[in-house]
Amino acid sequence: MAIVTKRVSDEREAEEQNFNWVGTRAVRPDGVDKVTGRAKFGADLHLPNMLVGKMLRSPHAHARILSIDISSAEKLPGVKAIVTREDFSDLASEFVPAGEMMVNYRDITRNVMAREKVLYEGHALAAVAAVNAIVAREALALIQVDYEVLPHVLDVVEAMKPEAVLIQEDLLTDGADPPADKPSNIAKRVEFGHGDIETGFAKADVIVEREFNTRPVHQGYIEPHACVASVSEDGQAELWCSTQGHYVVRGHCARILGMDVAKLRVTASEIGGGFGGKTVVYLEPVALALSRKACQPVKMVMTREEVFKASGPASGANMRVKIGATRDGRITAGEAILHYQAGAFQGSPVPPGAQCAFAPYDLEHVRAVGFDVLVNRPKVAAYRAPGAPISEYAVESVVDEVAKKLNIDPIEFRLKNASREGTKASHGPKFGPIGLVETLEAAQAHDHYQSPLQPGQGRGVASGYWFNIGGQSSVTLNTSEDGTVALVVGTPDIGGSRASLGMMVAEELGVELDKVRPMIGDTSSLGYNFLTGGSRTTFATGKVAVDAARDLVSQLRERAAKIWDVPVGDILWHNGEALQKNGRGGPTETLSFRDLAESMGKTGGPLVGQASENVQGAAPSFGTHVVDVDVDRETGRVEILRYTVVQDAGKAIHPSYVEGQYQGGAVQGIGWALNEEYIYDSEGRLENAGFLDYRMPVCSDVPMIDTVIVEVPNPAHPYGVKGVGETPIVPPLAAISNAVANALGIRFSELPMSPPRVLAAIAAASSSK
Amino acid sequence: MQYEAPTTVDQAVALLKNSGNASKVLAGGTDLLVQLRSGMIEPELIVDIKKIPEVRSILKEDGKFRVGAVVTGAELGEHGDLKAAWPGVVEAAELIGSTQIQGRASLGGNLCNASPAADAVPALVAAGAICMIAGPNGRRELPVGAICTGPGQTSLSPGEFVVSFLFPIPKPRSGDAYLRFIPRTEMDIAVVGVGIHITLDAENVCVDARVAVGAVAPTVLLVEESAAALVGTMVDDASIDKMIAAVRDSCDPIDDKRGTVVYRTQVAGVLAGRVCRIALQRTRRHE
Incomplete structure (x- = not known):
């Protein structure tokens, strides 16, 4: 696990050497809750008088809905509500952004509840709320649907x-x-x-x-x-x-x-x-x-x-x-x-x-x-x-x-x-300052690329690109009376963003990381936030969090100026303390964040740092992957022997989570390349709707994925961040296919390269020789 | 749905007898609970046999191992003597599921779930293990290979369940092995599984062979022609090739989400060759 940094200027370099938190591998604030089972996921909330909702789904891949009769189901004791297409109004065609993709309201309303037709097996067409799951399931069985099955x-x-x-x-x-x-x-x-x-x-x-x-x-x-x-x-x-x-x-x-x-x-x-x-x-x-x-x-x-x-x-x-x-x-x-x-x-x-x-x-x-x-x-x-x-x-x-x-x-x-x-x-x-060449050079110089292969093994290389996005974020820093801070953001934390956002805020405020408690606010607690997607959170919400911290620092300087009765321009903020530029008198030589928080009621009221912005200037991330494989020529099974991800992060705020993104993307790509596929029967019904037969990799299927973080900073972010979450899944498909081609001399043009497909190709190649 | 956990074989038999086909025996539960939760089965009575000491123990009777039906994969793997005597059976049982599943999954459950792809079954059939069955008419014995009659179907009568497995005393120059093919490395179901047990005489001539193949037919196949290809030979490459050809001839698989007819047939032969060579090596393990 290496980090290769290309610095944009000497000034940056000097600045970076002074970081207290940025670039460290700090403990994540949500870790204890997650490893102890305390963390509340989607299904963990329970409310008084809560009902259980279950969906009736289409058994057909394509059919016209002639009628839906809920009358018997409604009469079942314990059933409290049933909804069908009758309960949703039709919406006009209108595209709105959802992550990097667009969605259309006319389509969403039909996808959540079928209207004229069911369009795939599993398409929702009625839902029941009942006192418990058993009653809900019984009610679903009582709903009568007449279909005209279509090709x-x-x-x-x-x-x-x-x-x-x-x-x-x-x-x-x-x-x-x-x-x-x-x-x-x-x-x-x-x-x-x-x-x-x-x-x-x-x-x-x-x-x-x-x-x-x-x-x-x-x-x-x-x-x-x-x-x-x-x-x-x-x-x-x-x-x-x-x-x-x-x-x-x-x-x-x-x-x-x-x-x-x-x-x-x-x-x-x-x-x-x-x-x-x-x-x-x-x-x-x-x-x-x-x-x-x-x-x-x-x-x-x-x-x-x-x-x-x-x-x-x-x-x-x-x-x-x-x-x-x-x-x-x-x-x-x-x-x-x-x-x-x-x-x-x-x-x-x-x-x-x-x-x-x-x-x-x-x-x-x-x-x-x-x-x-x-x-x-x-x-x-x-x-x-x-x-x-x-x-x-x-x-x-x-x-x-x-x-x-x-x-x-x-x-x-x-x-x-x-x-x-x-x-x-x-x-x-x-393109602005991108890091593709740097990833290629780092991959070329890496021990992995230089090491010899054993007979029969193959090596593949591929590069990958993703745009990354910015977008709207709104962040609030609520100062407590003891000088600790609640960092409230509106972008859900998928990949360790509470840690990285907290680290950037602690860096700006000059306080210990554990004095900043990052959390995800509900939709009424902050201005609008676009979703966590497009690898935007550490970049866009990160920039807004830094701005909110700078807003708070400027208020802290004002309060210090008021206490010392000097112009605010004379106040510096350094390592979590207000100082006077000229060193001249005041009741104390410095005022700490805690001092200022304790006295905030007397100096102007609550100290709240805020920033909201539609952040521009997202920089793309390029990556280059190197992979070695072996192929069992008798069973067609491809084994991943060694894997190295090299990718530009701009600046890794928390290197461990950047590396985790690199490794996770590579593993998902390995599954995509080798085994994952949907298997349908002749009626268009999915036969492998579970993790047993939909084969994502398990831990023992993959080697430890090596990573190299290249840092070519993004000038649009205060610390140089580029999004890193998506690019890692781009190169694996081709890298592995190229490695298999190198090992076997057979180029696959179809995924997944599952054992039956690989064995058939080996047999075809040997019979054509 | 009613749950009972009797502490004797007789109590269990009485419960099962009275409920007829509406009951299910719960051993480790790694198949049964999944079937229950997904709505595949809706039994009125579940008889949990784990509280019966006899089904949880590994004993030696006149030098033969008797293994309780609900002894788990993890327990088998930690039993040094059993592992030394029947390494193929133990390695097959240890392949089932994950570390967590290994704490629950049992030989008896793996057999009586009657999946054609059950990992332990080819190894048990190759080993020549005998089932002790308890039922309303007392106890009876049946070879492992006679239990499953088709996917999800067994020859057990209402009220009957498998109590234990009795293994023969391994001959001095014998060895067994099991391999399966899965696209992943673990947490998967065999596309093909092969268990082989061979015995050599003092001159290294094969005097007995049992070749069992899973997931290539409705039940595990004991391939007599493959055994015949090995018996009387030094288990050299040529006889192994004949054994492999006989395995492929015996295969009668289906195309399904886990493999095609062509692929299963081909790989059954590949595994048979590999398993045979491991078993052959193991015939020398006590020398």
């Missing part, structure tokens, strides 16, 4: 064919040229790039073009979706839930239920993983609707099976990528055609997939075209760098093949073509 389509290529069954009957392709005149399952066409690819390919000495297929994968958070809703007779409402953004949940629920936003207070529970999948609503509006009807609190918790069948996977995709290069290793053109599954409603992450595809490369001629395609699967949700792992898998596989054809070392080849500060990215903007 279904699961595969993205099948879904695009003209004869495919239409999932949304009136969907015209947005962005099609010429404009679409009849409905299809293709919701959208997007295109990014510059130059002229034909000119570029004409200059190439080598051209490689390949088709790739990847499968949908689930975010796999360990905590299922869960919430408790309580609506009073006068329409004021409370909601507790496991979410990446309780303000976003509040907005969606208020819109879906026709409520005033301020009447709904949402509290985010501790969250047992989200990875993008908890940026949308499933149970929450339904629990509120049930509670509104029953006038009692309602708890809803998904089973693991429901999580798999009804919550968001990442897209599966079909792609074609073409790259040309000159003999001396310069890429002349790149083209990617991407078809992403959206699930039952439009909105796959194909736009960011197309934008990211060629981002690591400085290209004169580049084009990425994306198609957003409906299939009868659950609506996809964001998953760590949504869209990017898929398209970059295809591009990085072809890059590896081109480098091999040219007999150039894969890192050397990337360095020859790498995006640098000032490069015009394939999706438009000009």
Whole structure:
């Protein structure tokens, strides 16, 4: 575990040497509660008179709902409320941001409760609130639904064919040229790039073009979706839930239920993983609707099976990528055609997939075209760098093949073509201070890359890119009378952000870290906060927290000036104390934070540091991964022998949590590459809706993942932070595929590289020899 | 639903007999509780047999091991003598689930859940273990291979349950082994599992072999043709290849979410070869 820092200036370096907290591996404030079981997750809240809510879900992949009869269920003793499509108003088509992806209210209201049709197995179409789970389940069995079962389509290529069954009957392709005149399952066409690819390919000495297929994968958070809703007779409402953004949940629920936003207070529970999948609503509006009807609190918790069948996977995709290069290793053109599954409603992450595809490369001629395609699967949700792992898998596989054809070392080849500060990215903007070259150089110099392989083993390399975002955050620092501080933020803590935010505030205030207690406030306690997603929290909420601390420091200086009766300009704040610039008299030589807090009632009242901002200037993070594999030639099983992640963090506030993000992303990528896939029967029903047969890696499947933190600071953040949470899942798919190709001499263009697929490829290769 | 935890075999039999098919025997519960929670089964009576001392003990009778049906994988793994005598059986039992599951999962439960992919069963069949069964008509013995009749189905009559397993005394130059294939390294269900027990004479000629294959048919297969390919040979490469071919010929698997017919058949042979070589090595372990 190493940290390689490229400092922007000597001034910064001097500053950094004086940090008390930033860059240390401090103990996280939420750790004890989590290891003792005290922490309250989504399902841990219990209220008096609380009912249990259960969802009736579609057994069909695609069917028209002819009727829903709840009359017998309503009569069952213990049933307090039942809701169906009749209880939700229809909403007009309107796109709003949810993380890095967009959601549409017309679609959300149909996804949380089916209206005209059920569009995938597991689609919700009625919910019951009852005195206990047994009664609720009995009531579900009494609900009579008449379906007209329709043909279904699961595969993205099948879904695009003209004869495919239409999932949304009136969907015209947005962005099609010429404009679409009849409905299809293709919701959208997007295109990014510059130059002229034909000119570029004409200059190439080598051209490689390949088709790739990847499968949908689930975010796999360990905590299922869960919430408790309580609506009073006068329409004021409370909601507790496991979410990446309780303000976003509040907005969606208020819109879906026709409520005033301020009447709904949402509290985010501790969250047992989200990875993008908890940026949308499933149970929450339904629990509120049930509670509104029953006038009692309602708890809803998904089973693991429901999580798999009804919550968001990442897209599966079909792609074609073409790259040309000159003999001396310069890429002349790149083209990617991407078809992403959206699930039952439009909105796959194909736009960011197309934008990211060629981002690591400085290209004169580049084009990425994306198609957003409906299939009868659950609506996809964001998953760590949504869209990017898929398209970059295809591009990085072809890059590896081109480098091999040219007999150039894969890192050397990337360095020859790498995006640098000032490069015009394939999706438009000009890059600022990025760290791709630094990650490539650090990977090249790493002991891992220099070490020899045993016979039969293979090594793969891939780079990856993610934009990262900023956005709205609001932070309050409430000073207690003893000089301790409550740091209240509105971005749920998924990856250790309470620790890193607390450390930045302690650094600014010059106090001990344990004098700052970070916590997540509910939606009524702070201004608006966008969700935790887009790797934005340590960057954006971090910047606002620093600003709030600086606001508090300026108030502390004012109070000291008042006490000493000197101009505020004469007061310095250093190491948690007010000092006078000229050293001249006052009753005491210094005033500590504690002194000023104790006397705040006499000097002007409560000391509250505040800042709110729509933070701009998020900087992208690049990473380069190196992986060694061995393949059991007789069973097709791929073993990960060694894995190293090198990534730019800008500045690692808490290096352990940065390393944890690197390792976690790599492990999720290993699962995506090797074993994770949804298996459907011929009726479109999911056969492996559980962790036994949906094979995410277990601890013993992976080696200790080595990490190198590269630090090329982001000038838009006071400490140089770049988001780090998403980029780590981008390179593994191609890195592992490249390593397998290196080991076997067989290039896979389909994921997962599961043992049966690998063994079949080995057999095919040996029979063709 | 009623829960009972009798302390004698007779009490357990009486409870099970009176409830007919509406009851379930609870051993370690690692399959039963999952089936209950997912709504797959809705029994009226659960008879927890863990309080019966006989099903929890490992004893030696005339040099033969008698292992209670609810002895857990972890307990088997910590029993040095049993492990030395039947390493293949113990390693199979220890593969089930995770460390936590190992504290609960039992041989008897693994057998009577009647999954074609149960890890312990091929090893038990290869070892030639005998089940002691208690029931309304007293006790009877049955080879392990005669218990399961199909996925989720057993030959046990209403009121009967498996009390213990009796293992033969291992011959001096014998050895057993078990391997399974899973895509992960643990916490998974066998795509294929193979248990082999072989015995050599003083001249290193194989005088007895039992080859059992799991997850390639509705029940675990004892492949006579594979045994025949080894008996009378020095267990050299050529005879192992014949044994492998016979294993593949015997496979009658299904395509499902855990594997295809082609893949299971191919890998069953691969594992059979690997298991045979481990068992062969173990025939020399006391020398």
